[in-house]
Each structure stands twice: as structure tokens, then as C-alpha cells.
Amino acid sequence: EMVEAIDAATGKTLWRNGHPTRFRPQVGGGDGPLCVPVIHDERVVTYGAQGVLSCHRLDDGSLLWQHDTHREYDAREGYFGAGSAPVVVGHGEQATVIANVGGSRRGAGIVAFALDDGEVRWTATDEPASYAAPVAVPGAAEGELPDVIVITRYRCQQVDAATGQVRWEVPFGMRGPTVNAACPLVMPGADGTASLLITASYGVGSRCGPFAANGFTPRWEGLDSLATQYATPVLVGGSLYGFDGREDLPPASLVCLDPQNGRVRWRERQSSYGSLLAADGRLLAVGTDGTLQLIQPNGDRVEILASARPLSGTLRALPALAEGRLYLRNDDTLVCLDVGKKP
Numbered sequence: 001e002m003v004e005a006i007d008a009a010t011g012k013t014l015w016r017n018g019h020p021t022r023f024r025p026q027v028g029g030g031d032g033p034l035c036v037p038v039i040h041d042e043r044v045v046t047y048g049a050q051g052v053l054s055c056h057r058l059d060d061g062s063l064l065w066q067h068d069t070h071r072e073y074d075a076r077e078g079y080f081g082a083g084s085a086p087v088v089v090g091h092g093e094q095a096t097v098i099a100n101v102g103g104s105r106r107g108a109g110i111v112a113f114a115l116d117d118g119e120v121r122w123t124a125t126d127e128p129a130s131y132a133a134p135v136a137v138p139g140a141a142e143g144e145l146p147d148v149i150v151i152t153r154y155r156c157q158q159v160d161a162a163t164g165q166v167r168w169e170v171p172f173g174m175r176g177p178t179v180n181a182a183c184p185l186v187m188p189g190a191d192g193t194a195s196l197l198i199t200a201s202y203g204v205g206s207r208c209g210p211f212a213a214n215g216f217t218p219r220w221e222g223l224d225s226l227a228t229q230y231a232t233p234v235l236v237g238g239s240l241y242g243f244d245g246r247e248d249l250p251p252a253s254l255v256c257l258d259p260q261n262g263r264v265r266w267r268e269r270q271s272s273y274g275s276l277l278a279a280d281g282r283l284l285a286v287g288t289d290g291t292l293q294l295i296q297p298n299g300d301r302v303e304i305l306a307s308a309r310p311l312s313g314t315l316r317a318l319p320a321l322a323e324g325r326l327y328l329r330n331d332d333t334l335v336c337l338d339v340g341k342k343p
Helices: 069-073
Strands: 002-006 013-018 038-040 043-047 052-057 063-068 087-089 096-103 108-114 120-124 148-151 155-159 166-171 185-188 194-200 205-212 220-222 234-236 239-244 253-257 264-269 274-279 282-287 292-295 304-308 320-322 325-329 334-338
Touching: 002 043, 038 087, 052 069, 052 096, 063 069, 069 096, 069 108, 096 148, 185 234, 234 274, 239 274
Parallel strands: none
Antiparallel strands: 002 013, 038 043, 043 052, 052 063, 087 096, 096 108, 108 120, 148 155, 155 166, 185 194, 194 205, 205 220, 234 239, 239 253, 253 264, 274 282, 282 292, 292 304, 320 325, 325 334
């Protein structure tokens, strides 16, 4: 498995580093890592398919520390290998890497590491891992670490990032050949409160409502509005947008929901499943079949401004957008597209 730094303007490789792996998935054909790299305080943190957590220097790629979490904590690889990208919270000496490891040894469902040297700061829960990345809860006081929302194989939990204390948890997920893979979506409210959306396919569905350190109270839940396999919905202008359905059981639909009650404002059948990005008041929808759509968010109707198919094959890797450049990847090709406004 390789981590590679590439010049965004030219595609030239700046540095590469990596480690050997014997990984083969139990299901499907993808044989590479699933987790998005995390960049924080001039460090790059990666999580490989066999659970190897690595931290590299951003400027030259030199390895700072590494943990073989599956071996150290006796974690199972699961259907597709490790797939929950870690989250990093805090800065300086406080900076902490939190990984959804799913270890069955030493209560290591969730593990926190010091970003600086990889020292283990705490372990918590006996939960198996999911494919959903943890997310930080905004609003922490200066000098304090924010709480983190973690979706595990069978639960959703709010965890104190400083100590590993589980503040609350609710059942979420289903046994059998299922996965939790969409990230929890934290939606700040105008009155200082926050709402949480968690969603999964495979008969699990969605739950959405206000939450705080003392608990989560779903305002609406069910399968009818939204049940997405792995793509995280986005909130734009008071409406929720997301891909409803599964890649392996078409058709999928692009839906617009009222976040207050989960009612569908509109639903548009798509040529494939896909992922969404929001930027500058617009949406970019990237289908697994390579279809790219520029969408004007509108709670009344779907409004597609432009479409293209710049890359063939299957696009499961999450798209990335930075400084007007959109990055897409199929099984063997990475492309950079100019989608920004011209000066």
C-alpha cells in the first residue's frame, strides 16, 4: 500500500512511501485501501486495508510512526478490510488521532493515538468497526478537545476525545451481511443547538434529530425517505441532499429532504449510485458510472446545470475538491479536472 504526494498542477509525484500487505477482500474486487488520508499539523495519517495506521511528514513523506492495529488489538478485517478513515482533533501536544479499530482485545473498539509520536492515549468500547469515519462535534471551548461521533458496526456513540468516555449511545445497524458506511452528519442550528443524521442501507434506514452531550433524540426515522449505502448526505440552504439506495442493487435516486421531518421534497432517479460535494452554493454529483453533474440546490425541483462523463469505469473512491480542481479516481486512473471560476 502506497501513500503518494502529487503536485496538483502537473500530476508529478513529489514523494512516495508505503508498506507491504497481503490484503484480499472477502467480498468484491477492490484490493486497495478504502480510507481517505487525513492531513493535520503538517502530518499525513493513513489507515490501510489491513488496519495499518501510519503517520508521515507532509513535506517529504518520511514515516514518523506506525501501528498494526489489527494485530495489536485483534481486530477483524471485515468484508472489505478496514474502511473507517480516522479523525484528528486538537493541535500541538493535544493533537489526537481517533480510529474506529474494532479491536476485540483490551476494549479497543475505538483507539486514540497522539499525533506527534503515536503513543496510545486511550482505548474504549468493545464495538466492532464500521466503514463510517468518525466526525468531530463543533463548538468545543478553546484549549479543549471536541467530542467525536462514532458509528460502529451496531451503534452510534458520542465519545469524549480527551478520555474515551462514551457520553451516550443508541443502537444503529443490523447483523448479517450489512455495513454502516455513511459518515454521521452534524448539522448546527441557528439557535446554538445541533442535529444529527445517521443513515444506512440494508434495511437500517435513517435517524435524525437534536443531540447534545447528554443524548440523542430522533425527530424522525425510517427507510422511506433515505437509506444510503455509503455516500454521506449534505445539507445546503435548509435542505438535505443525498443518494438513496445501493450501488449493487439499482436503481438509485438523488433525493432532497426536509431535515426537520424527513419528508421528501423531490426524488430523481439516477443512472447509478454516487457521492455528493457541496461548494459555492452548488452541488457536484459524481456517479459510480463516471457521470458528473453540476446541480443548483433547489428545494422545489431538481435543477441540473451541466453534466459530463470525464472518466469511464467504476468510480467508488470519494471525489475531492480544492481550489477549483476536482479529483476523480476509478480503479486505475486519477484525474484532475478544472471546475473553478476563471479569474
